Amino acid sequence: MTDQAQLHQQLIDRMMIGGSLRTEPWRRAAAAVPRHVFLRGGFFRRAVGSDFTAWESVREDDPGWLEGCYTDESLVTQIAGTIVPEDVRGRITREPTSSSTLPSLVLRMLEDLRVEDGHKVLEIGTGTGYSTAVLCARLGAGNVTSIEYDERVASRARAALGHLGTHPTLLTGDGLLGHGAEAPYDRVIATCGVRTVPHAWIEQTRPGGLILATVGGWLGSSELARLTVHEDGTASGPLLGGGVNFMLARPHTPPPLGLLPDLEDGKERETTLGTDVLNNWTTRFIAQLAVPGAQRLTLERDGRTEDVLVDVETGSWASVYSEGGRWVVRQGGPEPLWDAVEEHHGRWCAAGAPAAKEFTVTVTPEGQTTRW
Numbered sequence: 001m002t003d004q005a006q007l008h009q010q011l012i013d014r015m016m017i018g019g020s021l022r023t024e025p026w027r028r029a030a031a032a033v034p035r036h037v038f039l040r041g042g043f044f045r046r047a048v049g050s051d052f053t054a055w056e057s058v059r060e061d062d063p064g065w066l067e068g069c070y071t072d073e074s075l076v077t078q079i080a081g082t083i084v085p086e087d088v089r090g091r092i093t094r095e096p097t098s099s100s101t102l103p104s105l106v107l108r109m110l111e112d113l114r115v116e117d118g119h120k121v122l123e124i125g126t127g128t129g130y131s132t133a134v135l136c137a138r139l140g141a142g143n144v145t146s147i148e149y150d151e152r153v154a155s156r157a158r159a160a161l162g163h164l165g166t167h168p169t170l171l172t173g174d175g176l177l178g179h180g181a182e183a184p185y186d187r188v189i190a191t192c193g194v195r196t197v198p199h200a201w202i203e204q205t206r207p208g209g210l211i212l213a214t215v216g217g218w219l220g221s222s223e224l225a226r227l228t229v230h231e232d233g234t235a236s237g238p239l240l241g242g243g244v245n246f247m248l249a250r251p252h253t254p255p256p257l258g259l260l261p262d263l264e265d266g267k268e269r270e271t272t273l274g275t276d277v278l279n280n281w282t283t284r285f286i287a288q289l290a291v292p293g294a295q296r297l298t299l300e301r302d303g304r305t306e307d308v309l310v311d312v313e314t315g316s317w318a319s320v321y322s323e324g325g326r327w328v329v330r331q332g333g334p335e336p337l338w339d340a341v342e343e344h345h346g347r348w349c350a351a352g353a354p355a356a357k358e359f360t361v362t363v364t365p366e367g368q369t370t371r372w
Contacts, residue, residue, distance in 0.1 A: 007070035008034055011103060014072055020104035022111050029137035030107055036069035038128035038160045039100060042085030043068065043075035044092075054093045057085035075100045077128060078153060097247065098153050100128045101191060105244065110134060112226060112240060113187050113212050119143060120182070122204065124175035124213075125191035125249070129157030136166045144168035145182045147175040149192075149250055176251055178204045185209060193222050193246040195292065196368040197235065197361070205229040210237075214246045215361060215370070218254040218295045219278065221285040222246065225361045234364045241357035243281045254295050257310055261317045263301070266332030273342050274327045275307040275320050282356055283345065289370055290344035291337045309337045348372065 001009070012031055015021035021030060040060050045068070047054035055076060058065050068075065078084055078098035110131070115121065119139060126132055126148035135144045146168055148154035154172045161167065171179055175190070176198045183204035190201075190213040201211050209229050216222025224244040227237040277283040278296060288294075294309040294316075306321040316333030318341075329338045348354070354372045362369050 004034065004036060004066060004070075007067060011035070011070045011072060015104050015107055018072075018104055020108040020111070025138055026107060026111055026134075029110075029134050030103070032137040033130065033133040033164070035100070035103060035130055036066060037163055038130040038133070038157070039065075039069045039075065039077070040160070041077065041156055043077050043100065044079060044085060044088075044096070045075075047091050054091040055079060055088075055096075056091055057088045059085055072102050072104050074102045074105075078150070081150075082152070084152075097250075098127060098150065099247070100130055101246070103130075106131045106134065106191075109189060109191075109212060109224070109244075110138070112224070113189055114210060115139060115187055119186035120184075121145070121187045121189065122178060122182070122185040122201075123147070123189050123191065124178075124201075125149070125246075126154055126157045126170060127191055128153075129161045131191055132157065132168060132170075133161055133164060133166055136161075136168050141166050141168040145171070145179055145185075147171045147173055147179060149173070149175060174251065176200065176249055180204055188212070190214065190249075191246060192249040193252070194249055195252045197225070197227065197363045199363065199365060202227075202229055202233060202235045202363060205235075207231045211235060214244050215239075215368075216245070216248065216285075217288040217292055219284050219288040219291075220245075220296075221281050221288055223285060223356050223359070227361060227363065234362065236360060236362040239356045239359040239361065239370075241355060243356075255312050257295060257297070257312060260308075261310065261315070261332055263299075263306070263308065263317070263319050263330065266317070266319075266330045268328060268330040271320065271327045271329045271338060271342065273338070273345060274322065277341070277345060278307055283348075285356065286345055286348050287341045290340040294337055309341075311335065311337060 042059040044055040047056045076096040076099045080094035123146040126146040132146045178200040184206040188211040193214045193216045211227040223239040227235040229235045293311040309318045316335040318331040318338040320329045
C-alpha cells in the first residue's frame, strides 16, 4: 500500500469510528475519492508563534503536504477572495474566503442528506470539488449539479474532477438562485452558510425533497438545518445540532461597519444579562435570532472591555460592559438591541433552555422563522 493509500484508509477508518461515516454506500464513495487530488494547488495553515491570525502556504512539494491533505481538518485554499497558496511566500493576515471542509463534516452532511439511488442533487458551493466528487461516486455524475460563486475556484475544481474522469454539471454563478434548468431536484445541499434559506431552492426541489443547509448570521453562530419541502411551496424542519460552521455565501456577508456610532451617546442602564451570552455557541445563536442585522466588535475603552453590537442598516447599537461587579448596557438608535437580546434569551430560558436540535426552521415566501 502506498503512503497516499494508507493515509486515505486511515482517514476513512477515523470517520467510521467517529460516526460521521455510517453506511456502506457512502463508505465506498469516500474510499473512491482521493482528497489530495483536490488540494494540488496547496493550502494555508495557521502560522505558529504569531500574536495574530496569520497564514502560511503549504505547497505540493512541501514536507507534510500529503499528510495534511488526509487530516480530518478544514484546509483554507483561498484568502481575501483572490489569493491562493502559490501566490504567497511567508505569511499573510487576511481573512479566508474558500476552504476544503473537513472530510468528517462532508460525510456527516452527505449521510444526513438521506439520498437514495437515482436521486438528483443540487450542490451549492463546489469549493475544491471534493464533496462534489463524493456525491458523484455515490449517485453518478449525471445526477449531480454543482454551483460555485468564484470563477477561479470553479476552474480548479473542474480540473480536479476531470483528472478523476468525473464530469457532473458544473456552473459558475450565484448559488442562491439555484439552477432551474435542471429542476426539480430530490435534494439540495449547501456547503456555504446562509442567513436565510433562499426560496429559489424550495421552488426547485420536488415536494417531499430535502434541503440541507447551514443557517447562521453575523454574530458567528450557525446550525445545520434539514428542511422538507411541502406541496404549498414552503419548507420546514429541525436543526440537527452540533454547531456546524461554514463561511457565509458571499452575498450574505455583512456590510462594512464604517464609522462607529458615538458610544458616549444613548441611554444607560443595568442589565442582568452579561456578554457571556455572546461567547457561548447556543446562546449566541439565540442572540442572533433576536438581532439578525447586528455585528459584534470588542473595544478597550476607559480601562474596560466593551462588547458592542452594531446594526449598520438601522443605526442601532448597544455597548455592554462590566462595572463595579455589575453589567451595564448603553444603547442608541431606533431599536434597543440589547432589549431584544434579553427578551429572546429570557423566553428561551423560560422554555427550559432547549438544545438546538429542538428548534424548527420554517421558510415561506414571506420569510424565515426559527422557533423552539
